[in-house]
Amino acid sequence: MDTIDEAIIRCVMRNARSTYAEIGQAAGLSAPAAKRRLDRLVASGAIRGFTALVDPQALAWHTEAFVEVYCTGNPTPAQLRQALEDIPEVVEACTVSGAADAVLHMLARDITHLELAIQRVRATAPVDRTESVIVLSRLLNRPRL
Structure with missing residues (x-):
């Protein structure tokens, strides 16, 4: 490079x-x-793909949350990714250090839609429980390098 x-x-x-x-x-x-x-x-593989950055407001998905995921057992990152990839409200998922196994960034139309999506996350095989925080306002949103 x-x-x-x-x-x-x-x-x-x-x-x-x-x-x-x-x-x-x-x-x-x-x-x-x-x-x-x-x-x-x-x-x-330095560039893995090209994408469109869609304003969630354009989809009328106004509710945003970060969800900590706690798993049973010791699933691999690949297993956890596979369990979550069919939930479209999960727009980003990362394994993390600390007590939680992963943190999800989720978008939904409203609180009811978010609650249903979190219930689908909780219903996946490796997930034991979740803890959620809802975004009130976005202060910074910088493009990633």
Whole structure:
């Protein structure tokens, strides 16, 4: 990874729909050279995919929560991910240090929808219990590097 690769990554992080010309301009390359470098970054796994960042308000999902998950036994991260991936309200899940086994970031239309989604989380095989906090206001939301 060199400074050109970093410039390409920064460009597509700002806008995943950037054209090869725009990526090339950001990295000091021609459009064909930018395409080759971008393809190499994807092939190497440095760029794992491209996505759309959707404003939850556009989906009318106004309720946001962070949920600590406590498991029975000792499930692997892969087992826990598999148990949670079919719950669309779970938009992010991380294993963590401390008492909880994982922390989930969840979005829902309203409190009733959130409660039903948390019940589905609790019904998965490795989950013993959860503790939730509801987001009142978002103070910062920065893009990740």
